[in-house]
Amino acid sequence: MLNNFLKEIVVMLVGKQAEPIADLLNSNKHVNEFLIAKKLNLTINQTRNILYKIADHGLVSSIRKKDRRKGWYTYFWKLEVLKSLEFLQNMLIKKIEQIKNQIKSREVKQFYICEKCNLEFSEENALLHDFTCPECGGVFSLKDNLGVLKELRKNLVKTDREMHIVSEEINKEKEKNSKKTARVVKKTKVKAKKTARKRFNQKKHAKKIKHKKNKRPSKKKRL
Numbered sequence: 409m410l411n412n413f414l415k416e417i418v419v420m421l422v423g424k425q426a427e428p429i430a431d432l433l434n435s436n437k438h439v440n441e442f443l444i445a446k447k448l449n450l451t452i453n454q455t456r457n458i459l460y461k462i463a464d465h466g467l468v469s470s471i472r473k474k475d476r477r478k479g480w481y482t483y484f485w486k487l488e489v490l491k492s493l494e495f496l497q498n499m500l501i502k503k504i505e506q507i508k509n510q511i512k513s514r515e516v517k518q519f520y521i522c523e524k525c526n527l528e529f530s531e532e533n534a535l536l537h538d539f540t541c542p543e544c545g546g547v548f549s550l551k552d553n554l555g556v557l558k559e560l561r562k563n564l565v566k567t568d569r570e571m572h573i574v575s576e577e578i579n580k581e582k583e584k585n586s587k588k589t590a591r592v593v594k595k596t597k598v599k600a601k602k603t604a605r606k607r608f609n610q611k612k613h614a615k616k617i618k619h620k621k622n623k624r625p626s627k628k629k630r631l
């Protein structure tokens with residue numbers, strides 16, 4: 409499911425032709441941009457254009473590494489999964505709001521159409537045109553709102569369901585991230601303890617040497 413959502417986002421931002429990049433970028437490690445270009449059978453510039461478009465929305469992160477021999481930088485990329493899902497969630501919230509508004513409007517307002525030109529007019533506009541089509545001069549007929557409403561309601565249920573699944577994926581992702589953070593914190597603590605112990609031992613050792621050094625001149629004085 410997550411992969412489908414990531415594809416949906418890429419298609420939304422860049423277009424259908426960029427869809428396969430979603431799978432490549434959904435990785436724990438950053439991926440070499442030349443490898444992405446090769447796998448997608450695109451030039452490096454085409455690949456970068458796609459990546460920049462996604463980066464404009466903050467949904468990918470990159471790191472760069474310098475090629476020691478050639479002296480240029482290569483970028484490595486990966487999708488920020490949580491940010492991407494939250495982006496999709498926001499889009500779905502807006503879409504649901506839009507559908508609800510359309511439903512409300514269809515429930516209370518009449519619409520008119522010219523069947524020949526496939527044009528639709530609100531009641532005010534139809535009145536303004538004297539219920540005659542400005543394109544062909546034909547007479548408007550009343551739009552069947554019930555059919556439109558049925559479609560809109562179906563769409564609302566579908567979008568609501570998608571929204572629900574995206575929210576679940578967001579929770580999963582957050583849980584994964586907090587586990588990862590906990591692991592890092594634990595590792596850092598263990599490392600910090602080791603370093604502290606090492607320093608303590610070094611200090612102890614240094615004190616011993618100092619102690620010895622201090623002793624020597626006192627011996628000399630006695631001589």
Ligand SMILES: [Zn+2]
Nearest residue numbers: 522525541544
């Ligand atoms: Zn017409």
